[in-house]
Amino acid sequence: MIGSRRPRPDGATVAALVAAVLMTAALAMIFFYVPTDVSEGYSQRIFYFHVPIALTTYTLFVWGAVNAARYLLRRDESLDLKSYVPMHLGVIFGSLTLVTGSIWANIAWGTWWFWGDTQLTTFLIIFLFYCAYFMLRFSVEPGERRATYSAVYALLGVGLIPLSVIGVRFAQSNDLIHPITFNSNGANMDHSMFLTFLVALAAMLSLAVTMYLVELRGKRIDERVRRIRRLVEEGV
């Protein structure tokens, strides 16, 4: 780089460092600090992966929808990217949620899936929504139309969350399968477990932020290359 200024570390690098620290701390706490659960045993520790990943998925979804609304209002191309990337990450984190959930289900109940469980089914609906979002995105040429359609669909998804939560709850006659860790009285766990959970949650969120910033940067570079190529073609 030309110039005497020292280059500032960019957002992605900072986030990566923070995530690395938090992930290390979380892993350490999950495997060495937190006590073993009395009723479920050692394998209960997957909870510290599964729930933070699930919560991160929901957060990504909301973040994608917020930027979708901003895109429709401002028609700023960068907002399309900032809406798409969280949705894309949502698929990744969502898959991980389903995988960790499935592992946990197998350990705890001996099945790989249980349709009677509200939260699993709700999550599946939302995961299907993400996949549909992707199909939509790949069916349209890049440009304003694709950005608009994606934004509209993302906002429709916002209506889907409360409806699928309520709807699935209606349909289940027994909702006592999914371990209820958080209820109206607060966290149903002791301090060390709660602390570990929080660190794990922070770690997952910072991991998501890192991936968001990295992917955003990568896509911006792609976009710039494409623009340069277009300019070259038109100039010739």
Added chain:
Amino acid sequence: MTAYRALLRKDLLLELRGREIVPAMLAFVIGSLVLVRFGLGGVTQAGGTQAATGLLWVAAVFTSMLALVRSFAQEREHGIWDGLLSTPADRAAIWAARASATFVFLALTQVVAVPLFWLFFLQDGPSPSILVLVAALLLADLGVAMLGSLLAGLTGGIAAREVLLPVLFLPFAIPLVTVAVRVTVHTISPQTSGFHTFEGLGFLALYDTIFGLLGWALFEYVVED
């Protein structure tokens, strides 16, 4: 309001002249009911009825896909969007008219399908609460019509629309069908599972409200280029 009325009249007239949508829907739903009837054999007790109800609702959703995919077909094929969009008419009025017409087509289909369903599956058992069943159907039809018309406008310009529209609709259909089936089954043989019909219908009404508002607000973004 005049724009909405004029557009609704146009949509209904188009179907009256063209007769493309409703006959296809009728054929599909009758065929589905017949297949399900034979598929389930002679089972008409509670378990069989429940399965049949589920299948009825699935058939209803796929039938509505037939209608929705053909929404705005004329506007698309003959480039009439430019004509409609250059008028002062509210874009939301275009959506509302289309949703209303689709609702009418769905309701018409059910006028045939519901008696047939009763004939095939409910004759031997206790008679259902017709009022609740009709209310559930109409509420579900409205939700499907409103959300579906928005998605139809969205996928209209996409080549893969016939596959894409059902895919985009699927996640939204699940909570709808889930609750609708419970409400319908509940009207036939009342369950003691703590499920309240009123709440079920209330959910469907909430569904309609949410997607009605979203459809109203978002349609203009979908059609404007």
Added chain:
Amino acid sequence: MRSSDGDAVVCSGLVRRFGERLVLDGLEMRVPAGERVLLTGPNGSGKTTLLRVIATVLRPHGGEVRVWDKPLPAEAKQVRPDIGYVGHEPLIYPTLTVGENLALYASLYGVDGGRIGEALDQVGLAGRRADAAGDLSRGMRQRLALARATLHRPALLLLDEPTAGLDEDGRARLAGLLASHDGSAVIATHEPDWFAEVAGSELRLAAGKAA
């Protein structure tokens, strides 16, 4: 709503893309009030796109478009009641009758039903009111498109190759329409000579901007 001395249309630096393709590339155009401007140029030069942008059917991607000093797309709603657009397609429903098509547009423009008869007379389709629009010949459909566009007596006419498919009588009707039109017009055409008498100026397009 429309100032008698302001410009009908002003485009400055107008940009419009389709996907990645640049169709309008910094276009400059001015249509003074009451004037008729011809748009000429080869296929693909952006004539249709330009008309569609002014008709508020397409949003500009860059630059500025003002119709009667109202910026698009922000104030497109205020502009639409006074614009009459004829596109490549006649923009009518083939399975509806001529009368039903015009009744729809009359409602959408808030125009009294009596105008339908007048408009049909003007284009020479009075006897075809009950016929299905799809049964009309190409030339008749083009006349119907003209009737549709002038139903609400717009102050600005945007015509995309209006002579296409018209026979001698049809062309005479078109000339009559233009003569009795007391507003502005932008007319894309491959036959600028035919419009020589009515046109005030010509804008030749090439690759999305003035040639």
